[in-house]
Amino acid sequence: MSTKPSILVIDDDRIAQQVIAQCLEKNGFRVSCAPDGESGLAQLTDNSIDAVITDYMMPKLDGIGLLKNMKEKPIAVPLIMMTAHGSIPSAVHAMRLGAADYLTKPVTTPMS
DSSP states (O other): OOOOOEEEEEOSOHHHHHHHHHHHHHTTOEEEEESSHHHHHHHHHHSOOSEEEEESSOSSSOHHHHHHHHHHTTOOOOEEEEESSOOHHHHHHHHHTTOSEEEESSOOOTTO
């Protein structure tokens, strides 16, 4: 019996968080959510998470801060950074810190 891969969606935009979560669940993933990097980091240390999708700009702990904390812990989980305020320098920064990918919002997908 195989278990579904688990993805943690971290975004302070509740609607974006719910849309991403629903799309992932519809495609066979287990999804948990967090409204900011701080509570997302707590879930990462407490649960078995296979991947993270996080917003770049959030209160308390932003996506870059989350990525740095994951690296320090170390929490070896792939992280996909997404943002509505994308730029080449921020993408390069996130990727150099270890982000698996960097997406700009709105994210369009054939998964829907």
